[in-house]
Amino acid sequence: MNFSEEKPIYLQIADWLCEQILLGRIKPEERVLSLRELASKLEVNPATVLRAYDMLQEMNIITCKRGMGYFATNEAMERITGLRRQRFIDEELPKLFHTMKLLHIDIGTLVGLYQNNSSEL
Amino acid sequence: MITIKNLTFGYSKQKMLFNDLDLGLQEGHIYGLLGKNGTGKTTLLKIITGLCFPQGGEVSTMDYPAPLRQAGMLENLFFLTEEIFIPHLKIKDYVKANAPFYKHFNHEQFNEYLSLFDMDNQNDYLTKMSLGQKKKVMICFALACNTPVLIMDEPTNGLDIPSKSTFRKILAMAADEGKTIVISTHQVRDLHSLIDAVIILEQGKILLNADIDTIARQLLFKVNEDNNIDEADILYKEESLKGDVVVAINKEHQESKVDIELLFNAVMNHPQKINEIFHA
Incomplete structure (x- = not known):
C-alpha cells in the first residue's frame, strides 16, 4: 500500500478497511486482521493501526471481543454506506x-450522461 | 527508559560534539534519530549503550548509569551497529554463542524472521555472505532478542528493495508498548510509516524530540494549491508539479500526514521557530 495522500495514515487505513467491507472481502461478524497482522502487512507502526481501529470501533464498524480480536459488526455495511454518502x-x-x-x-x-452510463451498467 | 542530562562529550577538547545536551526517550515508540552527517548520531547511540563515556552529565538507560555497563543493562539492550563485527561462524553457531546473553531471545521468532528474508540455511557461514545478507542475519538476531531497548544504526543500509519491505514487516511485528526502539537513519523514506517519534540532532543540540501525533497537531503538511496559507506561517516550502508543498504552523488544526523529510528541512530552516512551537 502506498501512503501518498496528504491524509494521515490512520485515516487511510480506516478507509482501506471500510473498502474491504464494502467490497464484501470482509463479511459482517467476520474477524478482521489483528493489529500486528495488519501493521506487518501494511508495514506501519502497530500504534497507527490501533488508532484506526479505535476510530472504527467508535463508529460501530468493528468491535473488539476480549481475547478474540476485532470483528466487523452486523451493521458495518450500513454504517459505512451512510458515512460514505x-x-x-x-x-x-x-x-x-x-x-x-x-x-x-x-x-x-x-x-443525459448519467442516464446513458446507467443504461450501460 | 533513556534519560540524558547535561551531557558533554567531544573527541577533542577543541571541538566539543555535545554541550549540555538533554534528551528523554519513552517506551512504546519507534524513534527516528535524524541529523546531517557528522552531527554525532552514532556517538550519541554509543553513549546511550555505554560504548562511549560522557565527559560531563548523566546518562541512564533503563535506570542503569550507562557508563557502568552493568549486566542488568546489557542483557536488556541490543545495539545493532552500522558496521558489524562478523566472526567466522555458521548462523546456527553464532546464535548458540550469543543468544544466551539475552534472556528473552526467541528461537522461533529468529527462524521466522530469517525465512521471511529467504535465508533458511543456518549452516551457511556468516563470513561467506554478502554485506546485505550479513546485515539481514544481524537484524533477525537483534529483533529476536526481544530486549526492551533496541538501537539500530542505519539498519536499512545495504538491504535490497524487497528486503527493506521485509525489514518493515518484521519491525512492525516486533514493536510493542514495552519497547523503546531507536533507529538512526538517513533513509527516512524506508521507514517513514513506522517511525512514530522524531529526534533531530544538529550542532550538538536536540532541535526536536516529539511524537508524530504532536507534530501533526502543531504543523501542517500540504500542497498549497490555492495559496491560502499565510506566508509568515510557512516554515519550509518545496516546488512540486501540484504546487508548492509546504510545512506551516497548523493554525486551523487541520489533520495532515507528517512527511519526515519535509519536517527535517523545516527544522533546519527555522530551528528557533520550531523550538517556540514545541515548547510553548
Missing part, C-alpha cells in the same frame, strides 16, 4: 459542481 455529498459533489461551473457544463448534460 455523507462524504460524497459534503466533499466530492462540491468539487464536481465547481468543475461543472468552470467548464460550463449544465445539469441537463450531466443527467
Whole structure:
C-alpha cells in the first residue's frame, strides 16, 4: 500500500478497511486482521493501526471481543454506506459542481450522461 | 527508559560534539534519530549503550548509569551497529554463542524472521555472505532478542528493495508498548510509516524530540494549491508539479500526514521557530 495522500495514515487505513467491507472481502461478524497482522502487512507502526481501529470501533464498524480480536459488526455495511454518502455529498459533489461551473457544463448534460452510463451498467 | 542530562562529550577538547545536551526517550515508540552527517548520531547511540563515556552529565538507560555497563543493562539492550563485527561462524553457531546473553531471545521468532528474508540455511557461514545478507542475519538476531531497548544504526543500509519491505514487516511485528526502539537513519523514506517519534540532532543540540501525533497537531503538511496559507506561517516550502508543498504552523488544526523529510528541512530552516512551537 502506498501512503501518498496528504491524509494521515490512520485515516487511510480506516478507509482501506471500510473498502474491504464494502467490497464484501470482509463479511459482517467476520474477524478482521489483528493489529500486528495488519501493521506487518501494511508495514506501519502497530500504534497507527490501533488508532484506526479505535476510530472504527467508535463508529460501530468493528468491535473488539476480549481475547478474540476485532470483528466487523452486523451493521458495518450500513454504517459505512451512510458515512460514505455523507462524504460524497459534503466533499466530492462540491468539487464536481465547481468543475461543472468552470467548464460550463449544465445539469441537463450531466443527467443525459448519467442516464446513458446507467443504461450501460 | 533513556534519560540524558547535561551531557558533554567531544573527541577533542577543541571541538566539543555535545554541550549540555538533554534528551528523554519513552517506551512504546519507534524513534527516528535524524541529523546531517557528522552531527554525532552514532556517538550519541554509543553513549546511550555505554560504548562511549560522557565527559560531563548523566546518562541512564533503563535506570542503569550507562557508563557502568552493568549486566542488568546489557542483557536488556541490543545495539545493532552500522558496521558489524562478523566472526567466522555458521548462523546456527553464532546464535548458540550469543543468544544466551539475552534472556528473552526467541528461537522461533529468529527462524521466522530469517525465512521471511529467504535465508533458511543456518549452516551457511556468516563470513561467506554478502554485506546485505550479513546485515539481514544481524537484524533477525537483534529483533529476536526481544530486549526492551533496541538501537539500530542505519539498519536499512545495504538491504535490497524487497528486503527493506521485509525489514518493515518484521519491525512492525516486533514493536510493542514495552519497547523503546531507536533507529538512526538517513533513509527516512524506508521507514517513514513506522517511525512514530522524531529526534533531530544538529550542532550538538536536540532541535526536536516529539511524537508524530504532536507534530501533526502543531504543523501542517500540504500542497498549497490555492495559496491560502499565510506566508509568515510557512516554515519550509518545496516546488512540486501540484504546487508548492509546504510545512506551516497548523493554525486551523487541520489533520495532515507528517512527511519526515519535509519536517527535517523545516527544522533546519527555522530551528528557533520550531523550538517556540514545541515548547510553548
